[in-house]
Amino acid sequence: MPVDMLSVSPLSMEANTESHGKNVDGYRPTTDNGFDFSKLLEVKPRSHPTIETQRSLDERSFSEQLRSPRHRQTLETVKSSDCLDGMVTPSSRSAANTPRGSTPRGFNTPRHPFEPHPMIGDAWDALRRSLVYFRGKPVGTIAAMDPTEDSLNYNQVFVRDFVPSGLAFLMNGEPEIVRNFLNKALRLQAWEKRIDCFTLGEGVMPASFKVLHDPVRNSDTMIADFGESAIGRVAPVDSGFWWIILLRAYTRSTGDHSLADTPDCQRGMRLILNLCLSDGFDTFPTLLCADGCAMIDRRMGIYGYPIEIQSLFFMALRCARTLLKPENGGKEFLERIDKRLTALSFHMREYFWLDHNQLNNIYRFKTEEYSHTAVNKFNVIPESIPDWVFDFMPMKGGYFIGNVSPARLDFRWFAIGNCCAILSALATPEQSSAIMDLFEERWQELVGDMPLKVSYPALEGHEWRIVTGCDPKNTRWSYHNGGSWPVLLWMLTAACIKTGRPQIARRAIGLVEERLSKDGWPEYYDGKLGRYIGKQARKYQTWSIAGYLVAKMMLEDPSHLGMISLEEDKKMKPSLTRSASWPPHRF
Numbered sequence: 155m156p157v158d159m160l161s162v163s164p165l166s167m168e169a170n171t172e173s174h175g176k177n178v179d180g181y182r183p184t185t186d187n188g189f190d191f192s193k194l195l196e197v198k199p200r201s202h203p204t205i206e207t208q209r210s211l212d213e214r215s216f217s218e219q220l221r222s223p224r225h226r227q228t229l230e231t232v233k234s235s236d237c238l239d240g241m242v243t244p245s246s247r248s249a250a251n252t253p254r255g256s257t258p259r260g261f262n263t264p265r266h267p268f269e270p271h272p273m274i275g276d277a278w279d280a281l282r283r284s285l286v287y288f289r290g291k292p293v294g295t296i297a298a299m300d301p302t303e304d305s306l307n308y309n310q311v312f313v314r315d316f317v318p319s320g321l322a323f324l325m326n327g328e329p330e331i332v333r334n335f336l337n338k339a340l341r342l343q344a345w346e347k348r349i350d351c352f353t354l355g356e357g358v359m360p361a362s363f364k365v366l367h368d369p370v371r372n373s374d375t376m377i378a379d380f381g382e383s384a385i386g387r388v389a390p391v392d393s394g395f396w397w398i399i400l401l402r403a404y405t406r407s408t409g410d411h412s413l414a415d416t417p418d419c420q421r422g423m424r425l426i427l428n429l430c431l432s433d434g435f436d437t438f439p440t441l442l443c444a445d446g447c448a449m450i451d452r453r454m455g456i457y458g459y460p461i462e463i464q465s466l467f468f469m470a471l472r473c474a475r476t477l478l479k480p481e482n483g484g485k486e487f488l489e490r491i492d493k494r495l496t497a498l499s500f501h502m503r504e505y506f507w508l509d510h511n512q513l514n515n516i517y518r519f520k521t522e523e524y525s526h527t528a529v530n531k532f533n534v535i536p537e538s539i540p541d542w543v544f545d546f547m548p549m550k551g552g553y554f555i556g557n558v559s560p561a562r563l564d565f566r567w568f569a570i571g572n573c574c575a576i577l578s579a580l581a582t583p584e585q586s587s588a589i590m591d592l593f594e595e596r597w598q599e600l601v602g603d604m605p606l607k608v609s610y611p612a613l614e615g616h617e618w619r620i621v622t623g624c625d626p627k628n629t630r631w632s633y634h635n636g637g638s639w640p641v642l643l644w645m646l647t648a649a650c651i652k653t654g655r656p657q658i659a660r661r662a663i664g665l666v667e668e669r670l671s672k673d674g675w676p677e678y679y680d681g682k683l684g685r686y687i688g689k690q691a692r693k694y695q696t697w698s699i700a701g702y703l704v705a706k707m708m709l710e711d712p713s714h715l716g717m718i719s720l721e722e723d724k725k726m727k728p729s730l731t732r733s734a735s736w737p738p739h740r741f
């Protein structure tokens with residue numbers, strides 16, 4: 155049935171919650187030179203039409219720029235695509251090196267620090283070409299526009315892929331498409347979802363959707379995939395979380411609460427929360443998941459409690475807390491969110507965190523311990539620690555490991571989980587800077603020639619056979635199995651800005667600018683250093699394009715960070731150090 159024939163049950167209009175517009179957090183990261191970044195996070199909504207700013211932070215030191223009175227006065231955003239307007243026509247992007255108001259320069263003249271990079275124009279053109287329209291309105295961006303490859307489902311709008319596109323449009327002062335997308339995904343959530351005879355939970359958001367145009371009747375209809383068509387038939391756990399995160403980004407960027415306040419959006423959030431906060435047999439506050447339920451959407455041994463989902467879960471809960479209103483059951487969810495956030499942050503910071511010291515502790519673990527006095531709570535057998543991790547772990551630095559469950563620690567490093575842990579403040583300030591230290595200490599391994607490894611290291615040989623089920627797309631150092639994904643640049647850049655280390659982002663962006671556009675914006679790169687265009691990588695992959703634009707815009711105007719970052723909530727600090735069921739109840 156066409157989506158617009160289905161309606162979400164109407165609820166009454168509700169008043170704004172108190173939390174709107176408030177900065178509830180207290181984490182004050184500083185630059186190497188002591189600049190207080192949180193001042194930048196106190197973002198005002200963007201006044202989209204009035205645009206005047208200096209363009210780039212690329213050459214002078216970052217903190218120097220931020221201290222300058224001029225910069226402080228002019229943190230209003232500029233349309234990144236506008237910086238080319240008047241200088242270039244879509245058909246003559248080669249002139250894109252020309253700064254506004256200056257005369258064209260010779261080919262060999264180095265670019266002025268405030269000049270837009272020529273790739274920016276190409277990226278905006280490609281991003282706009284990827285727009286998908288439903289009944290005349292833009293509702294998303296297609297995953298890839300590769301004319302040379304079979305499209306499979308790459309001709310669909312993926313919820314997770316749209317996030318960097320949506321952020322790029324928000325940062326560029328074009329919120330309408332994000333609003334349309336959020337509304338469309340909400341309509342799809344209301345569909346009844348079935349796989350064979352089984353009905354999925356009400357709140358599940360689609361992994362992707364597609365607009366079908368009938369030229370004869372001149373009508374548009376939609377199809378959506380909730381996992382029933384996806385390889386492996388897994389529902390995307392991340393889609394609902396990304397939807398909430400994007401809703402907050404939209405609200406924060408525009409200052410427009412009317413969308414989040416609608417009864418439909420409030421209901422949509424409650425349905426998602428209902429799925430992930432419901433009681434079951436869990437003994438941990440983390441969310442139990444099937445393999446392939448997120449960005450890594452094939453079997454890769456991430457089943458259990460994957461870091462990517464736990465970070466997104468945490469971030470979505472924190473975003474929902476700022477958007478949910480107490481009416482119509484919202485109050486009960488707000489209480490459950492608070493409890494879960496406290497338990498989740500304790501669990502993650504305590505059991506998922508690995509640095510040199512903790513690795514040494516695990517290495518010396520005793521096994522078969524019982525009762526509340528156990529140090530090795532999950533009964534991890536030290537012999538199961540893989541050899542590579544001893545070499546990989548620097549003296550300075552640390553990260554959240556891939557998975558923690560009984561007798562199973564997955565020591566692999568995953569990019570999204572770690573970057574989102576910084577952005578959501580799931581990581582403490584100390585842990586956040588340790589993650590950034592790791593990037594510096596293990597640059598070759600994690601960044602190499604093309605940012606950023608989605609996971610590290612690759613599974614090889616027997617392990618690859620067992621864990622992936624002999625997946626030919628996920629061979630070692632390819633695709634999800636140690637491949638390098640340019641889209642991750644935006645998350646890395648955001649994490650760098652938040653921790654006051656923009657020089658790391660600049661270095662990564664430099665690598666991308668050497669190749670990405672020339673290579674045709676591939677989806678991923680292969681090899682230990684990410685030096686080869688991925689074997690089955692799509693070209694003109696939209697989130698590679700949007701990820702680059704978002705990274706550039708954030709670095710140029712760090713106040714954009716507030717859309718996608720939350721500061722630490724001091725109230726969340728748990729006083730517990732042991733299981734809450736200890737001491738035993740006395741009657």
Ligand code: GLC
Nearest residue numbers: 297312314315448449450451
């Ligand atoms: C691949 C990725 C997935 C992405 C999709 C569309 O399947 O693994 O994360 O959403 O392509 O780009």
